[in-house]
Amino acid sequence: MSSTINPDDDPVTTTRRRFLKGGTVALGGAVLGAGASAAETDNLPPNTPEWMKMPGEPMGSQPYGAPSPFEKGVVKNISKTLKQYISASGRTPLQELDGIITPNGLFYERHHGGVPSIDPAQHRLMLHGLVDRPLIFTMDDLRRFSSESRIHFLECSGNPSYSKPYGKTASDLVGLVSCAEWTGVSLKLVLQEAGLKPEAKWVIAEGADAAALTRSIPIEKCLEDAMLVYSQNGERLRPQQGYPLRLFLPGFEGNMSVKWLRRLHVTAEPVYSREETSKYTDLLPDGTAREFSFYMEAKSIITRPSGGQHLDAPGFHEISGIAWSGHGKIARVEVSVDDGKSWQEARLQDPVLTRALTRFRLPWRWDGKPAVIQSRAIDETGYVQPTLTELLAVRGENFFYHNNAIWPWRVAADGEVTNALA
């Protein structure tokens, strides 16, 4: 950028320029561009920045806070070329986020019949089937039960597919994973309230959306760690996440954590709904398809530096990313900066929680030469995140779901970071 801007530029222009730069920062490089313009130096040392020379926005200007306008590029990643948007998904911008908690406004979305607008006063949860006492609960009823809060990831089973074109950014690739603190009541407690009959083996959960999304859950999961959730990250669920009530099944594929939950039907066998037969089954090359494949296996991705970002100069760069496993805690994350020839153990940021995103970091000195960087997660069961080649050899390209492959990034000599498998 040249230094031709007059410092006396009219304030509107100056503000717009700064705003555009803010947008670039939000969307852009791991390292910021050098070469600030004259106008931009007005607020730099030794000058006093203009925002110190007048009062800021008064209290109450935002009854519900919003991010800085300079972060306006950090939004959900929603394809502009979908056939339709009623049954569709929007991705978390993973490469823009720090830590392990996904802000509610950026939590990934997947719905199958649009987002219903539900009055909680008119919402009911019906619990029936193989129980001693079929019951109906209001939202107030559910809030009377002892509550609990837990931090867990949620991931869509199709994150990403096995076939090209592969995405450019971490969000394009695995943006259908997010993590939050969930508050609600243990499903076990609510099932005990109705009294399970000995023949109870499955619970069919149904959403109150236009898709009436229906999935069958094994009773073991319902009695292990399933929750009926009404709050996320401290506030009531957003409509996109199932307001006023959702099921939450830690470590299971996302669609089973049925949103807008209105009915739990305790049965002896699954219902074989459309979503668990024709959709969320995994097709193998021999024409058989795996059904009731619930768990999301161990996975990780480097989010910084990652596809679409740019390293401006050789030297120190921290490699950082997220790892998770539906089978428990992350035990170890290994990072390679030499195209998989050697691996180093990354540092795990506390807390390392069961079925939650875990942040990992590795200090790195980039020598300015082309490099391929990648991470692999190992969970507490000893399972090692596989390569895409290994997965394809067993599953083929039409498996579609549960792709937990290692995803390498290519760093070019000019600092551009791109998808090494694309």
Added chain:
Amino acid sequence: MRLRETCGIAFAILLCACASDAQAQSPYGIGRPATPAEIAGWNLDIGRDGGNLPPGRGSVADGRDVYAQQCASCHGEKGEGGLGDRLAGGQGTIGTAKPIRTVGSFWPYATTLFDYIRSAMPQNAPQSLSDDDVYAVSAYVLRLNGLVGENAILDAKSLAAIKMPNRDSFVGDARPDVKR
């Protein structure tokens, strides 16, 4: 201290529940009984054996009319797909490099077709079709796949009796399938 109190109360409640009639007493006494009529109104689940299929019937001929009005704009005149999923064809492709997943080629149970259409279709007005219309449209979609005759009329019994071509191709979850 609060935890101990809570545990104590919970224990006392559980003791009461065990001591009296377990059928009548719930541990916390939260919620109210669901009546059979309320359950019948909400429970639309159809078993793969046809359990809970409602009375009613529908023919391929009637289904053709309902399909043309309610379904064809998204799924195509002959179930070839469009905005909505492809519904017909693809038999014999599932084990190939380019599988075409349709009702006829992939779905294991015809009962699921009834269940899904009744609960979720048409997308712009779910649960607006009569049970007779759902039987009829199910019959027509199965006809498009060559799985029932041109003169077929489906009801609870005949729908449940249909054996879908791909029924026996579903297997359990074999993961972890990549090990080191």
